[in-house]
Amino acid sequence: MTSATFPPSPPENTSWSRYFGFNTDAKVIGIQYIVTAFFFFLIGGLLAMIIRGELITPPADLVDRTVYNGIYTMHGTIMLFLFIFPVLNGLNNLLIPTMIGAPDMAFPRLNAVAFWLVPIFGALLIGSFFVPGGPAYSGWWSYPPVSTQNPLGHFINGQGLWITAVALSGVSSIMGAINFVTTILRMRAPGMGFFRMPVYCWTALAAQSLQLIGLPALTGGAVMLLMDLSFGTSFYQPEGGGDPVLYQHFFWFYSHPAVYVIILPVFGIFSELFPVYSRKPLFGYVYVCLASFIIVALGLVVWVHHMFPSGVAQWMRNFFMFSTMLIAVPTGVKVFAWLGTIWRGKLRLTTPMLFCLGGLFNFVFAGITGIMLATVPVDIHVSNTYFVVGHFHYVIYGAAVMGIFAAIYHWFPKFIGRMPYEGLGKLHFLLTFIGANLNFLPMHPLGLMGMPRRVSSYDPEFAFWNVLASLGAFLLGVSIIPFLLNMVSAWVRGPKAPHNPWNAIGLEWLLPSPPPEDNFGEHVPTVISRPYGYGTGEPLVEHQAEIENQLTLEEARA
Amino acid sequence: MSNSSDRSRPPISSAGLAGLLAWIGLLVALSWWMAQQAYRWLPVQASTAAPLVDGLFSFETGIGTFVFGGVVSVMAWVLIKHRAEKYDESDAEPIEGNTRLEVIWTVIPLLLVMAIAVYAMRVNTKLGVLGPMEHIHLANPVEDQGGYAADRLPAEQVEVIARQWSWEFSYPSVNVSTTELHLPVDQPVSFRLVSDDVIHGFYIPAFRLKQDVIPGRAINFNLTPTRQGRYRLRDSQFSGTWFAANQADVVVESPEAYQAWLKNAASQPLQPGLSDAVIEYGERKQLKNPGWATVPPAPPPQVNVPGSNSLPHDA
Numbered sequence: 001m002t003s004a005t006f007p008p009s010p011p012e013n014t015s016w017s018r019y020f021g022f023n024t025d026a027k028v029i030g031i032q033y034i035v036t037a038f039f040f041f042l043i044g045g046l047l048a049m050i051i052r053g054e055l056i057t058p059p060a061d062l063v064d065r066t067v068y069n070g071i072y073t074m075h076g077t078i079m080l081f082l083f084i085f086p087v088l089n090g091l092n093n094l095l096i097p098t099m100i101g102a103p104d105m106a107f108p109r110l111n112a113v114a115f116w117l118v119p120i121f122g123a124l125l126i127g128s129f130f131v132p133g134g135p136a137y138s139g140w141w142s143y144p145p146v147s148t149q150n151p152l153g154h155f156i157n158g159q160g161l162w163i164t165a166v167a168l169s170g171v172s173s174i175m176g177a178i179n180f181v182t183t184i185l186r187m188r189a190p191g192m193g194f195f196r197m198p199v200y201c202w203t204a205l206a207a208q209s210l211q212l213i214g215l216p217a218l219t220g221g222a223v224m225l226l227m228d229l230s231f232g233t234s235f236y237q238p239e240g241g242g243d244p245v246l247y248q249h250f251f252w253f254y255s256h257p258a259v260y261v262i263i264l265p266v267f268g269i270f271s272e273l274f275p276v277y278s279r280k281p282l283f284g285y286v287y288v289c290l291a292s293f294i295i296v297a298l299g300l301v302v303w304v305h306h307m308f309p310s311g312v313a314q315w316m317r318n319f320f321m322f323s324t325m326l327i328a329v330p331t332g333v334k335v336f337a338w339l340g341t342i343w344r345g346k347l348r349l350t351t352p353m354l355f356c357l358g359g360l361f362n363f364v365f366a367g368i369t370g371i372m373l374a375t376v377p378v379d380i381h382v383s384n385t386y387f388v389v390g391h392f393h394y395v396i397y398g399a400a401v402m403g404i405f406a407a408i409y410h411w412f413p414k415f416i417g418r419m420p421y422e423g424l425g426k427l428h429f430l431l432t433f434i435g436a437n438l439n440f441l442p443m444h445p446l447g448l449m450g451m452p453r454r455v456s457s458y459d460p461e462f463a464f465w466n467v468l469a470s471l472g473a474f475l476l477g478v479s480i481i482p483f484l485l486n487m488v489s490a491w492v493r494g495p496k497a498p499h500n501p502w503n504a505i506g507l508e509w510l511l512p513s514p515p516p517e518d519n520f521g522e523h524v525p526t527v528i529s530r531p532y533g534y535g536t537g538e539p540l541v542e543h544q545a546e547i548e549n550q551l552t553l554e555e556a557r558a
Numbered sequence: 559m560s561n562s563s564d565r566s567r568p569p570i571s572s573a574g575l576a577g578l579l580a581w582i583g584l585l586v587a588l589s590w591w592m593a594q595q596a597y598r599w600l601p602v603q604a605s606t607a608a609p610l611v612d613g614l615f616s617f618e619t620g621i622g623t624f625v626f627g628g629v630v631s632v633m634a635w636v637l638i639k640h641r642a643e644k645y646d647e648s649d650a651e652p653i654e655g656n657t658r659l660e661v662i663w664t665v666i667p668l669l670l671v672m673a674i675a676v677y678a679m680r681v682n683t684k685l686g687v688l689g690p691m692e693h694i695h696l697a698n699p700v701e702d703q704g705g706y707a708a709d710r711l712p713a714e715q716v717e718v719i720a721r722q723w724s725w726e727f728s729y730p731s732v733n734v735s736t737t738e739l740h741l742p743v744d745q746p747v748s749f750r751l752v753s754d755d756v757i758h759g760f761y762i763p764a765f766r767l768k769q770d771v772i773p774g775r776a777i778n779f780n781l782t783p784t785r786q787g788r789y790r791l792r793d794s795q796f797s798g799t800w801f802a803a804n805q806a807d808v809v810v811e812s813p814e815a816y817q818a819w820l821k822n823a824a825s826q827p828l829q830p831g832l833s834d835a836v837i838e839y840g841e842r843k844q845l846k847n848p849g850w851a852t853v854p855p856a857p858p859p860q861v862n863v864p865g866s867n868s869l870p871h872d873a
């Protein structure tokens with residue numbers, strides 16, 4: 001990290017306007033990503049409220065069936081491609097350089113381009129609500145032949161825009177992945193060997209490698225779908241000798257690993273936060289690191305578990321059942337490591353810690369229904385029912401979104417320089433935890449009873465559980481209010497944050513809050529021990545005491 | 559409240575051990591109870607597959623309850639016992655790991671999931687539910703048939719045609735077509751599943767079976783109903799606008815009633831079968847603002863017996 005490769009930083013620009021333009025500072029891009037993602041989260045959430053509003057009564061009475069299909073398709077697509085991936089990339093941008101002591105990403109301009117693609121394909125997707133015929137309606141899977149039916153016959157149509165947006169999202173994610181992987185591999189602080197790297201960086205590295213392996217399959221599959229839709233080819237059209245199941249292989253070869261792209265960084269967040277708020281080192285650090293890569297390896301050979309009922313050979317069913325179940329083992333290693341970490345710790349139930357504990361609770365539940373889904377005979381019964389919708393929302397809302405909230409509360413003081421409010425945070429947690437469980441638990445009995453997913457109406461015997469789920473959903477909708485209040489008011493006039501408000505260990509906490517544009521600049525400290533040295537008394541870097549004194553002095557002076 | 563003074567605490571007291579064992583006993587009892595309850599969350603068992611699937615699900619529920627209960631107990635214990643005192647800013651004892659523990663909690667879950675997988679594979683083999691095999695080079699001839707293995711070679715093959723959005727069932731040997739599926743109880747039946755347009759899902763929850771119907775293929779699918787009653791067949795693979803309404807009734811009856819039904823059906827004139835989509839589409843076209851474009855529903859199939867989809871059903 002010499003000044004030859006990184007010219008001296010210009011005087012810091014702290015005005016609001018830098019968030020609205022092309023900026024190459026990873027921290028600015030990180031916040032751009034996160035704020036954009038939450039903008040789309042609100043839209044996706046609004047659509048979810050309409051879905052649950054429709055499903056609070058059996059008939060299709062709130063919205064027209066075509067509208068319903070468009071809405072649930074856009075809900076899934078927006079939540080995945082415009083909320084969860086961007087918000088995680090935002091965290092990557094904030095955390096990776098600061099955690100490893102790099103001044104920025106390896107390719108700052110590529111980083112900015114990757115971000116700006118998000119609002120562009122976001123506008124494409126949202127814009128598809130306004131084209132004749134409405135948005136794509138075939139679900140975020142977009143299985144052909146439903147997705148290649150084009151009732152109006154227009155060349156510009158919702159489905160075409162959808163495919164273009166997803167392909168662009170793939171391009172953006174590949175740009176991001178190249179950047180994150182390179183940064184982690186090449187720009188670590190002196191002394192930071194792989195086994196001195198924070199677990200968040202391990203999980204980000206694992207997740208981003210998955211993007212590099214899997215995304216080309218999705219993008220290729222999507223291009224072929226677009227050809228079928230718009231140019232009359234028949235890769236997937238049975239009339240022309242194509243095979244619709246082929247698309248499913250392309251799609252799931254990426255989209256199964258995508259769930260690990262989502263959940264691995266959340267494992268990273270849990271691994272960072274449990275030690276801080278238990279005042280203990282992460283239990284079994286090396287095993288937790290390695291488990292991420294075992295999950296990657298296994299995660300690449302399980303995609304057919306999404307296709308058990310679509311007609312695959314018995315040997316494939318058995319093979320993919322075994323491989324799927326094996327993933328429970330490295331995942332279990334992580335869960336036990338977190339339990340080992342909090343065990344006999346000195347717990348502090350701050351907002352981030354509450355979100356971690358709640359997230360772990362939900363994740364374990366999701367893991368158990370996941371095992372059920374892995375076993376072919378049970379999956380045959382519940383696949384494509386609300387059981388699956390319940391399962392993955394436990395993962396994605398119950399664990400991933402909770403982990404993301406934990407991360408936001410935890411690192412907010414570092415990157416914004418102000419403290420979030422604890423009271424509002426705890427209220428947010430309480431509403432989220434109750435809302436998520438009330439929303440998603442009832443989906444399991446519904447699925448077991450045989451209620452298919454994606455239906456705009458249903459038989460009256462399903463009414464009871466659907467009412468509960470909808471009430472939970474509305475509560476979740478409300479839960480976002482204290483969060484937004486907290487973020488906005490803390491950002492505008494929250495108390496100034498010291499450099500290390502949680503008394504945490506990590507390179508990022510040896511920076512001022514917020515960090516200067518090039519982080520440590522030329523003064524990157526040398527790492528001399530493993531992360532998470534809570535209670536060991538071992539310093540993380542050389543001259544740690546002096547650095548901390550200097551920071552505290554500056555804080556006192558300010 | 560573990561303060562730093564008890565660093566060298568003894569492994570575990572005998573009272574503690576007794577408490578722990580009692581708690582584990584309680585968890586086992588709870589898991590056992592949940593495993594029994596699991597049957598009640600599922601629809602009635604109406605095919606030979608149902609008890610097999612339900613048994614596996616119950617087993618998984620039991621194990622799952624135990625694991626979930628165990629993890630939550632640890633979390634609850636920690637929350638009660640290991641909270642930092644109000645002004646205690648100190649760190650806890652820095653335990654970084656324990657290789658023996660790591661090995662134990664790798665091997666135990668491994669054994670557990672493998673036990674479940676082996677159980678599931680046995681059920682799987684017994685069920686033999688299979689999809690289309692014609693494109694798989696490795697297929698051995700036996701695998702060409704789906705359905706419960708013991709049910710092979712049924713007397714009659716019912717043709718199932720899925721469309722946007724209706725289900726048509728035809729019995730070629732007696733020349734009967736219907737939009738309400740009738741089956742004799744305790745007799746193996748073989749289906750030939752075809753789709754006219756997009757992928758549909760052939761799913762009868764009371765039978766616990768599901769098979770995608772893929773355009774461009776004919777899929778053989780076998781099962782044996784075991785309980786008389788009226789059940790719903792639901793489309794399980796999203797098929798477009800009227801996906802939700804793409805349902806039909808399945809009537810399982812005694813062989814005599816079935817034969818009588820067939821005979822009566824054969825004497826009925828052809829008439830339009832059930833199709834909610836066609837009705838709703840008609841109403842929609844009357845509207846001033848008919849909404850976003852949709853694929854027009856296929857005309858209702860001409861059948862001898864349309865059936866009804868508003869009768870009470872068992873599952």
Ligand code: HEM
Nearest residue numbers: 048051072076079080084139140141396453454455473476
């Ligand atoms: C208030 C919170 C939420 C509610 C009430 C909600 C509700 C629903 C419902 C009812 C469905 C089922 C649509 C169907 O299959 O018929 C659904 C689907 C889906 N949701 Fe959510 N959801 C919420 C949050 C999220 C979040 C945070 C994510 C991801 C980050 C997400 C991702 C998805 C996906 C991928 C689908 C599948 C869409 C499809 O079937 O194609 N949801 N959601």
Ligand SMILES: [Cu+2]
Nearest residue numbers: 256303305306
């Ligand atoms: Cu998967």
Ligand SMILES: [Cu+2]
Nearest residue numbers: 692693694695
């Ligand atoms: Cu072949």
